[in-house]
Amino acid sequence: MTTTAIRAQRPRKSNRPVWDEEPSLVGKLAKAAFMICYAAAIVIPIWAIVATSFASEEALQRAGGNLLLIPTDVSVQAYQEIFSGGALTDSLLLTVILTAVGTAISMVLTIGAAYGLSRPGTVLHRPLLLLILFTFLFAPGMYPSFLVVQQLGLFNSYWSLLLPMALNAFNLIVLRAFFMNSVPRELIDAAKMDGAGEFKTLFRVVLPMSKAILAVIALFYAVMYWNIYFQAVLYIPSLDTQPIQVVLQRMLMSTQGLPGAASSAAQYQSDVAAPTAALKMAVVVCTIIPIVIMYPFIQKHFTKAVITGAIKG
Amino acid sequence: MAALQTSAPPASGGSRARPRIGRTRTFGQRLRQDWPLLVLTLPALIQLAVFFYWPSAWNIIAFMDYSPYRPFWDNPFVGFAWFERLFSDPYFLPALGNTLKFALAQLLFVFPLSICLALLMHSIVSTKIRSTFQSIVYLPYFFSWVLVVTVFIQMLGSDGLVSNWMLGFGGDRLSFTTDGNTFVFLAWMQWTWKDAGWGMIIFLAALASINPSLYEAAAVDGASRWKRLWHITLPGIRPVIVLLLILQLGGILTVGFEQYQLQREAVGYQATEVLDTFVYYRSIIGSQGESFGTAAGLFKGVIGLILILIANNVAHRLGEQGIYQKS
Numbered sequence: 239m240t241t242t243a244i245r246a247q248r249p250r251k252s253n254r255p256v257w258d259e260e261p262s263l264v265g266k267l268a269k270a271a272f273m274i275c276y277a278a279a280i281v282i283p284i285w286a287i288v289a290t291s292f293a294s295e296e297a298l299q300r301a302g303g304n305l306l307l308i309p310t311d312v313s314v315q316a317y318q319e320i321f322s323g324g325a326l327t328d329s330l331l332l333t334v335i336l337t338a339v340g341t342a343i344s345m346v347l348t349i350g351a352a353y354g355l356s357r358p359g360t361v362l363h364r365p366l367l368l369l370i371l372f373t374f375l376f377a378p379g380m381y382p383s384f385l386v387v388q389q390l391g392l393f394n395s396y397w398s399l400l401l402p403m404a405l406n407a408f409n410l411i412v413l414r415a416f417f418m419n420s421v422p423r424e425l426i427d428a429a430k431m432d433g434a435g436e437f438k439t440l441f442r443v444v445l446p447m448s449k450a451i452l453a454v455i456a457l458f459y460a461v462m463y464w465n466i467y468f469q470a471v472l473y474i475p476s477l478d479t480q481p482i483q484v485v486l487q488r489m490l491m492s493t494q495g496l497p498g499a500a501s502s503a504a505q506y507q508s509d510v511a512a513p514t515a516a517l518k519m520a521v522v523v524c525t526i527i528p529i530v531i532m533y534p535f536i537q538k539h540f541t542k543a544v545i546t547g548a549i550k551g
Numbered sequence: 552m553a554a555l556q557t558s559a560p561p562a563s564g565g566s567r568a569r570p571r572i573g574r575t576r577t578f579g580q581r582l583r584q585d586w587p588l589l590v591l592t593l594p595a596l597i598q599l600a601v602f603f604y605w606p607s608a609w610n611i612i613a614f615m616d617y618s619p620y621r622p623f624w625d626n627p628f629v630g631f632a633w634f635e636r637l638f639s640d641p642y643f644l645p646a647l648g649n650t651l652k653f654a655l656a657q658l659l660f661v662f663p664l665s666i667c668l669a670l671l672m673h674s675i676v677s678t679k680i681r682s683t684f685q686s687i688v689y690l691p692y693f694f695s696w697v698l699v700v701t702v703f704i705q706m707l708g709s710d711g712l713v714s715n716w717m718l719g720f721g722g723d724r725l726s727f728t729t730d731g732n733t734f735v736f737l738a739w740m741q742w743t744w745k746d747a748g749w750g751m752i753i754f755l756a757a758l759a760s761i762n763p764s765l766y767e768a769a770a771v772d773g774a775s776r777w778k779r780l781w782h783i784t785l786p787g788i789r790p791v792i793v794l795l796l797i798l799q800l801g802g803i804l805t806v807g808f809e810q811y812q813l814q815r816e817a818v819g820y821q822a823t824e825v826l827d828t829f830v831y832y833r834s835i836i837g838s839q840g841e842s843f844g845t846a847a848g849l850f851k852g853v854i855g856l857i858l859i860l861i862a863n864n865v866a867h868r869l870g871e872q873g874i875y876q877k878s
Contacts, residue, residue: 284702379606490701
């Protein structure tokens, strides 16, 4: 009617295709309200945590809870405490090292196998691939894995956090699909024609073409190592310096005042007094920061690289 | 995701372009040509052998009266005795029940939510709004469970921000982060917060691969928005839905460990005990021994394997690709 007539005259601002009808106002508002609420449920807690980490203890007490939205007198005391060289500094440092070393190991394993299995028809290709695919169907179980870690002498060794989980079969398959479908076969053949061996082809031709997906997979591994918690609880219960997630969990328990919390918190409390809310939140911020820093990169590349690679693969 | 097929079709000019002589080469000749590829694969295979297949083989102690203090073959075989023990254990059936309850809740209330979120996103035309919303909702996927549980306690715990607001409005403090009876609801909120956005991204990628001219043709023929959703969009993402359903079914007894272990003290073990925490608390740090814990884990692994094979078979019968093809 009239509105349609007006809309037809106006140059189309949105990129809605011509055949698609404009949704009703109510529908639009409902959608907008839902999306705003959903986003707020994620943004507000993160903001409150950051704000609280900069709050002084008095401001927090005035607010009367364990989180506040606006820090009135900004203080960086909590961060000074984290980086002052105590147990928290050690823990952060350990987690950074574990993440770096673990990601490097994982990438070597994943790239090697993904390239080695990227050409159907080569010797032993199919049985080896089946060995890897079987890991999707079955899990050996927690106790046998624990026994093997013990037998190898890795119990209470940091290697037990790196080696057992070094290979993620899903990442391997995604990277393999990329090598198979997105690296032109002609380039590989041409490199071979020029006398390059497999190793040279991999390093000079294939890897430089796969930078984006390699970065995304490396980041996935990095996030996995950064978030290590369960393996630390299981495999390194008696080491003094624990990954940051374990420390965070102990700090949390130590102030919840729950029966049973004392045992897990005792180790932490022995060298640090009951952590203030600001300190706890500052540790939370420290565990979030690396993820937020690398996040835009994942954002940019991964929907393209990983998912399309996996689905079309 | 068809990547999981074992017999992915060769890329253009792939192996089929190899000269036919290739078929008649001896194993030795092929080995001489392809050995660098094997060398590259070797580190990953060693890792798998040591940390996947070796522990898998150790599952045999579920059928033995195993003790680490005697030579391995001196441990007597006891058949299914440990599994009988398992089913008569007072904590096992409740743990199994909880596991199934959580898996079902995920299947019914998180999985469809991801699809709905993706459909909602798909209907938003503005790329700016889409990308902003997407980047916000799947950020928590990368957070650890420790972090997620912390956020929930800080926000919704009895001293949390929301409790404070409620007090300010004359209400009561919230108590459901420490209430075993409502733990499923709490867990559902945590799954949604952490994982629904991620699920959305996967379905969005599937939606993006639907040919837009289908929509145009349908619209020109007078199909309404809902009709297009029903006849084009949903059939378009059906393979991905089926694939993820199969994987979910296979993992039905694997609902995770950290989320439950982290909230065990606050909520109580009755509400949070799942099979993985059962193995950990009863056997690894408990007193039930190696064979008992291994039997519980093997039960879980075998049920998962059977379910995934059945689900995949059903998918094949329904004409879907599933996770692997019959070959």
